[in-house]
Amino acid sequence: MADFRTEYEKIYEAIRNAIIAGQYGPGERLPQRKLAQRFHTTTITVREALRFLEQDGLILIEPKWGAMVVEITAEKIYGRYIVREALEGMAARLAAENATDEERRELMEMAEECDRELVSDRMSRQEKAGLHYELHEKIVTITRCPELIQSITRNNLHTVILSNAYHIDWLHDDPDRHRTLVQSILSRDPDRAERTMRAHVRDGYAMELKALRGGS
Numbered sequence: 172m173a174d175f176r177t178e179y180e181k182i183y184e185a186i187r188n189a190i191i192a193g194q195y196g197p198g199e200r201l202p203q204r205k206l207a208q209r210f211h212t213t214t215i216t217v218r219e220a221l222r223f224l225e226q227d228g229l230i231l232i233e234p235k236w237g238a239m240v241v242e243i244t245a246e247k248i249y250g251r252y253i254v255r256e257a258l259e260g261m262a263a264r265l266a267a268e269n270a271t272d273e274e275r276r277e278l279m280e281m282a283e284e285c286d287r288e289l290v291s292d293r294m295s296r297q298e299k300a301g302l303h304y305e306l307h308e309k310i311v312t313i314t315r316c317p318e319l320i321q322s323i324t325r326n327n328l329h330t331v332i333l334s335n336a337y338h339i340d341w342l343h344d345d346p347d348r349h350r351t352l353v354q355s356i357l358s359r360d361p362d363r364a365e366r367t368m369r370a371h372v373r374d375g376y377a378m379e380l381k382a383l384r385g386g387s
Contacts, residue, residue, distance in 0.1 A: 183220035201238040252376040263368035264361040265314035281306045282353035289341040338382040
């Protein structure tokens with residue numbers, strides 16, 4: 172399949188995924204020259220990618236010191252989940268109203284795959300992260316509301332969900348979590364769908380906070 176991403180987009184995604192995967196730790200410096208060498212590109216392309224990673228909230232760029240990975244704190248996790256709960260709650264509500272029969276079938280298939288694979292050891296953390304994100308992205312797409320989709324994009328839903336999948340111990344999770352979520356959307360009851368999605372996001376917050384604290 173042809174890859175139509177620009178060079179900067181490829182490098183942006185590569186560095187982002189490396190940060191989310193923990194290959195660069197909180198507070199670690201990100202020298203442009205070393206990144207260019209690692210990802211076989213130019214420092215100009217790296218600089219552009221870093222600018223967008225800063226917008227994502229994954230790094231800080233200090234004029235005299237360069238880029239560094241942001242520290243992960245309980246307060247930052249809480250803030251992003253507050254935003255995520257509001258936006259995805261509305262997305263679930265609209266998806267319950269708008270989903271076609273084909274989309275409903277696809278959602279359930281994706282939910283079943285998530286529940287089957289996230290609690291298994293057959294996939295890498297990166298693969299699990301992608302699988303989890305695809306389901307939530309599908310729900311957002313079904314809303315057919317450009318303003319909501321843009322708001323979710325601006326608030327970096329992809330980064331939050333990918334980070335979530337990397338940090339959480341899915342092996343001990345509820346094996347029906349995503350089917351329960353999708354069933355609420357398939358019910359065509361907007362109130363139920365929004366309520367279930369909000370609870371789903373709050374559960375994710377609790378699980379990621381536990382991971383941050385070392386599983387205690």
